[in-house]
Amino acid sequence: MLELSDGARITAAIVLLTLVGIESGGFFLLRIHAGKVPATDFQKAFYRAGHAHAGVLVILGLLCTLLAEATGLRGFWHWLAATGVLIAAILLPGGFFLSAMGEGRTTPNGLKVLFPAGAAFLGAGVVTLAIGLLTS
Template sequence: MFELSDPARLTAGAVILSAITVASGGWFLTRVVRGLAPATEFQKSFFRAGHAHAGVLIILGLICLLLTEATTLTGLWSWLSRVGVLASAILMPAGFFLSALGAGRTRPNRLIGLLWVGAGFLVAGLTTTGVGLLTA
């Protein structure tokens, strides 16, 4: 039987519960697509991208969390491997959604920077997990 460390178990439990927010985001997206929440074409595309990234990155983040258990990583490297992709699952969708907020918006605002910070966490988390697995 595979047993998770306490940090991995607690993180996974919190992430699974937080995935409920992706479901509520999906409900919002159906309102946008049906015209019940006004949005420009730019906003619709960013809202779709934010929702898609949230779902996919949560799954990928949980996989990295589990795979970290098979590494010998410690300290900062272990933390980055466990939560790097999960941090991107928050930051990247936030960049899409928050940079598109505002009536009639047709271009992202400065909060688009969250997308790039999230991309940095994504690359760092994937790299650390991959190297950790290859060197274990």
């Protein structure tokens, strides 16, 4: 049986609860596609991308949280390996949703700055985890 630290166990439990939020995002998308919520084609595309990124990154983030427990990483490096993807799971979908908000929007607003920040955490998290797994 896999032994989880208290931090990993609590993080995993909290992340699992966020799936309810992702589920509500799916309901929001259904309302858009049913014509109950007005949205431009740009907004529809960004909302779909945000929803998809949230689901995939949360699952990958949970896996990274568990795999980080199998490394010899400590301190900051363990934190980055365990949570980098989960931070990206906030920033990247947030970038899609928040940069598309506003009536009639057809281009991203200034919150598109969340994309490079999310990409940086995603890359740093998976590379750190991979190095930790290879060297442990």
